[in-house]
Amino acid sequence: MERMQVRSTYERKKRSVCAVERAAQAIFTVCAFFAVLAVASITLYMIAGGMPAFLKVGIREILFSTVWKPTAEKPSYGILYIILTSIVGTAFAILIGVPIALLTAVFLAEVAPRRLAAVVKPAVELLAGIPSVIYGLLGIMILNPLMYRWERALFAGSETHQFTGGANLLSAVIVLAIMILPTVINISESALRALPPQLKASSLALGASPVQTIFRVLIPAAKPGIITAIVLGVGRAVGEAMAISLVSGSSVNLPLPFSSVRFLTTAIVSEMGYASGTHRQVLFTIGLVLFAFIMIVNILLNSILKKGDDGHE
Amino acid sequence: MNRRWKDGLLLGLIYLAAFFSVLLLAGIIVYVFARGFRSVSWSFLTSVTSALQGTTGIAGNIVNTLYIVALTLLIATPVGVGSAIWLNEYAGKSRWVRLIEFTTETLAGIPSIIYGLFGMVFFGTVLHLGYSILTGALTLTLMVLPLITRNTQEALRSVSDAYRTGAIGMGAAKWYMIRTILIPSAMPGIITGVILAVGRIVGESAALLFTAGSGYLLPKPGTGLLHKILESGGTLTIQLYLSMSKAQYDVAFGIAVVLLVIVLLINLLTKLLAGKLDVSARH
Numbered sequence: 001m002e003r004m005q006v007r008s009t010y011e012r013k014k015r016s017v018c019a020v021e022r023a024a025q026a027i028f029t030v031c032a033f034f035a036v037l038a039v040a041s042i043t044l045y046m047i048a049g050g051m052p053a054f055l056k057v058g059i060r061e062i063l064f065s066t067v068w069k070p071t072a073e074k075p076s077y078g079i080l081y082i083i084l085t086s087i088v089g090t091a092f093a094i095l096i097g098v099p100i101a102l103l104t105a106v107f108l109a110e111v112a113p114r115r116l117a118a119v120v121k122p123a124v125e126l127l128a129g130i131p132s133v134i135y136g137l138l139g140i141m142i143l144n145p146l147m148y149r150w151e152r153a154l155f156a157g158s159e160t161h162q163f164t165g166g167a168n169l170l171s172a173v174i175v176l177a178i179m180i181l182p183t184v185i186n187i188s189e190s191a192l193r194a195l196p197p198q199l200k201a202s203s204l205a206l207g208a209s210p211v212q213t214i215f216r217v218l219i220p221a222a223k224p225g226i227i228t229a230i231v232l233g234v235g236r237a238v239g240e241a242m243a244i245s246l247v248s249g250s251s252v253n254l255p256l257p258f259s260s261v262r263f264l265t266t267a268i269v270s271e272m273g274y275a276s277g278t279h280r281q282v283l284f285t286i287g288l289v290l291f292a293f294i295m296i297v298n299i300l301l302n303s304i305l306k307k308g309d310d311g312h313e
Numbered sequence: 314m315n316r317r318w319k320d321g322l323l324l325g326l327i328y329l330a331a332f333f334s335v336l337l338l339a340g341i342i343v344y345v346f347a348r349g350f351r352s353v354s355w356s357f358l359t360s361v362t363s364a365l366q367g368t369t370g371i372a373g374n375i376v377n378t379l380y381i382v383a384l385t386l387l388i389a390t391p392v393g394v395g396s397a398i399w400l401n402e403y404a405g406k407s408r409w410v411r412l413i414e415f416t417t418e419t420l421a422g423i424p425s426i427i428y429g430l431f432g433m434v435f436f437g438t439v440l441h442l443g444y445s446i447l448t449g450a451l452t453l454t455l456m457v458l459p460l461i462t463r464n465t466q467e468a469l470r471s472v473s474d475a476y477r478t479g480a481i482g483m484g485a486a487k488w489y490m491i492r493t494i495l496i497p498s499a500m501p502g503i504i505t506g507v508i509l510a511v512g513r514i515v516g517e518s519a520a521l522l523f524t525a526g527s528g529y530l531l532p533k534p535g536t537g538l539l540h541k542i543l544e545s546g547g548t549l550t551i552q553l554y555l556s557m558s559k560a561q562y563d564v565a566f567g568i569a570v571v572l573l574v575i576v577l578l579i580n581l582l583t584k585l586l587a588g589k590l591d592v593s594a595r596h
């Protein structure tokens with residue numbers, strides 16, 4: 001009798017342990033799939049939000065028209081210049097930022113004496129932590145007045161140029177170039193550090209100078225990692241909004257260096273507050289275009305990383 | 314001779330690039346402090362901007378920031394840690410792992426303005442939460458989730474397998490082993506993830522502009538403290554943005570000083586923790 005009781009409490013305990021175990025596993029599984037759910041619903045809502053305007057205004061009218069007059073009596077919703085601005089702005093930010101970032105990564109991974117690296121590395125990390133609105137504030141206070149001076153000098157006699165007070169594409173490009181530095185530096189540095197040491201040793205043993213080794217051997221060998229870094233930088237630059245929304249000016253124009261421009265992100269930020277009706281729907285379409293850009297960047301990134309994995313196997 | 318000249322030039326460029334980052338950071342800090350130092354006073358930090366009383370202050374924004382940080386972490390930490398535990402301890406080689414890791418990476422790459430749009434529509438309109446601190450916190454939860462998941466995963470990976478086999482071999486059930494051995498060992502990594510998330514939340518603006526709104530009033534005492542969650546509340550960054558679009562640069566630089574101090578502190582904290590993590594890894 002007693003024995004049976006002992007046995008039954010043991011079983012009960014065992015069963016309750018089992019129940020707890022199963023519950024724990026179930027909860028963790030749900031947590032893990034949360035990310036999938038989040039991405040799926042964001043995708044769904046971006047498409048659902050962006051499509052109505054496509055249907056109402058017409059895909060060609062939105063994507064290939066250059067006239068952006070959403071609040072005019074006869075409104076026009078062409079976002080071609082906005083898309084072009086994002087592409088051109090990002091491209092130039094990458095063109096300026098990546099060389100600086102790559103050289104800094106080389107400095108940290110190969111050149112720097114320990115003491116100097118101990119200054120540069122934390123500085124880069126801090127740059128990554130500065131809120132984007134602060135970059136925007138500094139852009140307005142420092143870059144825009146400087147640009148205005150250049151603008152007045154350059155377009156002194158021009159009658160067609162619309163003066164912007166310095167809030168132009170060039171200012172935004174500079175801010176973006178600075179903001180992608182930490183990302184590109186960090187990823188390229190880890191790529192350089194992950195190279196097998198024999199690579200450097202054999203290059204040096206063959207008589208190449210340290211600098212030749214860096215530029216002819218190490219950087220080419222770290223190419224997949226560096227490309228990853230650049231792609232991440234592109235994602236960062238395309239998606240940045242608050243830092244450039246006031247710096248880049250407030251009207252939609254062809255992206256020329258000294259023109260006031262709107263990016264995909266800044267169009268949303270500055271107009272969502274007051275937009276309504278079709279205008280608001282088109283802003284969601286702009287969001288969808290931006291989202292499509294980012295998804296392309298992500299898929300690109302994923303395939304680069306996958307290729308890298310296969311290479312190692 | 315030619316080669317040496319070229320080498321020297323390239324080396325010079327390398328040094329120049331490296332010092333550019335340092336100079337940039339030093340310039341930013343010095344400029345912001347020089348411009349904003351005078352705006353920051355006790356009353357600036359502890360009062361609310363009011364035309365009636367003639368005060369300019371950011372107390373409401375500081376409180377909003379704290380609310381959003383706390384609320385976001387309250388939701389994101391358990392989910393992020395749970396997700397990492399499943400990926401590392403339960404999933405094995407399941408093909409779902411790839412999908413979940415891909416979506417986690419994707420979440421990390423989505424720009425904050427997209428989070429803002431999604432949060433505005435889904436939490437704000439569909440779930441009827443409107444412009445509120447809760448809407449903002451839920452939106453940011455999605456955004457910081459990858460940070461916490463990835464840091465926890467990394468910490469779990471660095472826990473020696475001997476701990477796992479030892480505990481299981483002694484008859485511990487899996488969840489018991491996770492609870493008493495893995496989570497404590499991974500704690501520094503989890504905390505690092507959480508602190509990084511705090512930094513991200515404090516610096517965030519685009520995702521909050523259309524979700525948490527721009528309220529700057531202090532919560533009313535009593536039940537108002539709880540009700541505040543459903544009211545609009547702009548964080549420090551939002552107030553900074555609004556101030557600079559209204560050309561109130563003194564206020565803007567004052568807030569920038571406060572934000573920079575917070576960023577510096579968070580950075581210091583992660584450094585200290587990283588040091589600790591290294592020590593525990595060496596055992």
